[in-house]
Amino acid sequence: MKAISNYHTHTQLCKHAHGRPLDYVKQAIAEGCSSLGFSDHCPYPTYMPDYWPEIRMSLEEVPTYIKWIEEAKKIAPFNIYMGFECEWDARYKSWYTDELKGTYKAQYLILGSHWATIGNEHIYCPRLESNKDLNTYIDQTIDGMKSGIFSFLAHPDLFMLGHREWDKQAQSCLKAILDAAVDLDMPLEINGLGSSRPPLETSRGMRYPYPYVEFWEMVAQTKVRVICNSDAHNPQDVIMNAWKARDFAGRFEISPIELLF
Numbered sequence: 001m002k003a004i005s006n007y008h009t010h011t012q013l014c015k016h017a018h019g020r021p022l023d024y025v026k027q028a029i030a031e032g033c034s035s036l037g038f039s040d041h042c043p044y045p046t047y048m049p050d051y052w053p054e055i056r057m058s059l060e061e062v063p064t065y066i067k068w069i070e071e072a073k074k075i076a077p078f079n080i081y082m083g084f085e086c087e088w089d090a091r092y093k094s095w096y097t098d099e100l101k102g103t104y105k106a107q108y109l110i111l112g113s114h115w116a117t118i119g120n121e122h123i124y125c126p127r128l129e130s131n132k133d134l135n136t137y138i139d140q141t142i143d144g145m146k147s148g149i150f151s152f153l154a155h156p157d158l159f160m161l162g163h164r165e166w167d168k169q170a171q172s173c174l175k176a177i178l179d180a181a182v183d184l185d186m187p188l189e190i191n192g193l194g195s196s197r198p199p200l201e202t203s204r205g206m207r208y209p210y211p212y213v214e215f216w217e218m219v220a221q222t223k224v225r226v227i228c229n230s231d232a233h234n235p236q237d238v239i240m241n242a243w244k245a246r247d248f249a250g251r252f253e254i255s256p257i258e259l260l261f
Contacts, residue, residue: 001031001032002032003032003033003034003078004032004033004034004228004239004242004243004246004258005033005034005035005036005037005242005258005259005260006028006033006035006036006037006229006230006232006238006239006241006242007035007036007037007039007081007083007108007110007151007152007227007229007260008037008039008085008110008154008189008191008229008230008231008232009021009024009036009037009038009039009040009230009231009232009238010038010039010040010041010085010231010232010233011024011038011040011065011068013040013057013061013064013065014040014041014055014056014057015054015055015056016055016233017040017232017233017234018233018234018235019234019235020068020072021038021068021069021071021072021080022068022071022072022075023235024036024038024072024232024235024238025072025075025076025080026075026235027235027236027238027239028076028078028238028239029075029076029077031238031239031240032239033078033238033239034078034258034259035078035079035080035081035258035259035260035261036076036078036079036080036081036238037080037081037082037083037107037108037260038065038069038080038081038082038083039083039084039085039108039109039110040056040057040065040084040085041055041056041057041084041085041086041112042056042057042084042085042086042096042100042109043056043057043058043059043061043062044056044059044092044095045059045095045099046059048091048092048095051087051115051122052114052115052122062104065082066082066104066105069082079261081107081108081260081261082105082106082107083106083107083108083109083110083151084100084106084109084110085109085110085111085112085154086100086109086110086111086112086150087112087113087114087115087122087144088111088113088140088141088143088144088147089117090143090147093147093149096109096149097149101149107261108151108260108261109149109150109151110150110151110152110153110154110189111141111144111145111150111152111153111154112154112155113125113137113140113141113144113153113154113156113158114158115137116128116133116134116136116137116140117136117140118133118136125137125158125159125161125162126158126159126160126161126162126163126209127162128159128162128163131169134159134163134169134173135173137159138173138176138177141153141156141177142176142177142180145177145180145181145184145186146180146184150186151187151260152186152187152188152189152227152260153177153181153186153187153188153189154189154191154229154231155189155191155193155194155210155211155231156174156177156178156181156188156189156215157174157194157210157211157212157215158191158194158210159173160209160210160212160215161194161197161200161209161210164200164202164209165202165203166202166204166212166214170212170214170215171214174212174215174218175218178215178218178219178222178224181224181225182222182223182224185224185225186224186225187224187225187226187227187257187260188219188224188225188226188227189226189227189228189229189245190211190216190226190227190228190229190245190246190248190249190254190256191210191211191229191231191245192228192229192230192231192237192240192241192242192243192244192245192248193230193231193232193233193237193241194208194209194210194211194231195208195211195241195244195245195248196237196241196244197209197210211245211248213251216248216249216251216252216254217252219252219254220252220253220254225257226249226254226255226256226257227256227257227260228242228245228246228248228249228256229241229242229245230242230245
């Protein structure tokens with residue numbers, strides 16, 4: 001089997017995944033891997049507002065995260081990278097650049113845009129109820145893309161988990177993200193976890209919540225770079241989900257980038 005890469009991998013430190021880096025590396029060795037990146041949800045310091053602490057490691061656990069990854073490197077016959085998946089909030093920019101990349105030596109950060117900041121609330125994007133709030137989410141995501149600190153945008157069509165229908169609003173929102181990616185030469189991720197989720201009923205029939213077919217048809221008409229990742233939350237998914245993402249890309253004759261570094 002061909003060895004493939006995956007740069008979207010979680011660990012048990014995020015409280016909703018299973019396994020340590022060593023477990024993922026052993027599975028990746030067995031299935032064929034060319035490059036593996038760990039990108040668990042980043043922590044926030046005590047002096048900054050912490051949103052969704054139930055889905056991320058604490059600041060005190062970062063040394064454990066780094067230690068585990070270093071241990072996993074010892075048995076890996078391929079390159080392993082340490083990174084974080086981050087939300088975008090302009091107030092956090094120096095934390096990402098000076099601390100995560102500087103102090104903790106993260107080799108890359110990915111933009112995993114999960115929420116919209118509405119006033120003092122942070123609302124999970126599939127739960128946004130109005131077009132206005134969805135537009136806020138899209139604007140916020142594009143601001144993060146423009147920050148220049150992220151290697152790629154993870155699951156750009158995640159909000160379709162809640163929006164579901166390919167209507168004018170969905171088209172407008174995803175075209176804005178696609179246009180930004182083209183302008184910034186920023187890779188967009190086909191996310192293998194989405195195609196592992198239960199299908200959703202829509203007016204066009206049952207379909208993946210994401211990746212969303214009509215969006216990737218649009219992507220295929222451009223020269224934007226595409227990366228296929230697993231978004232693994234279990235060791236058994238680390239390569240399998242990455243293959244699912246590549247199989248999806250093949251439907252549109254999209255040739256994903258293999259090596260991020």
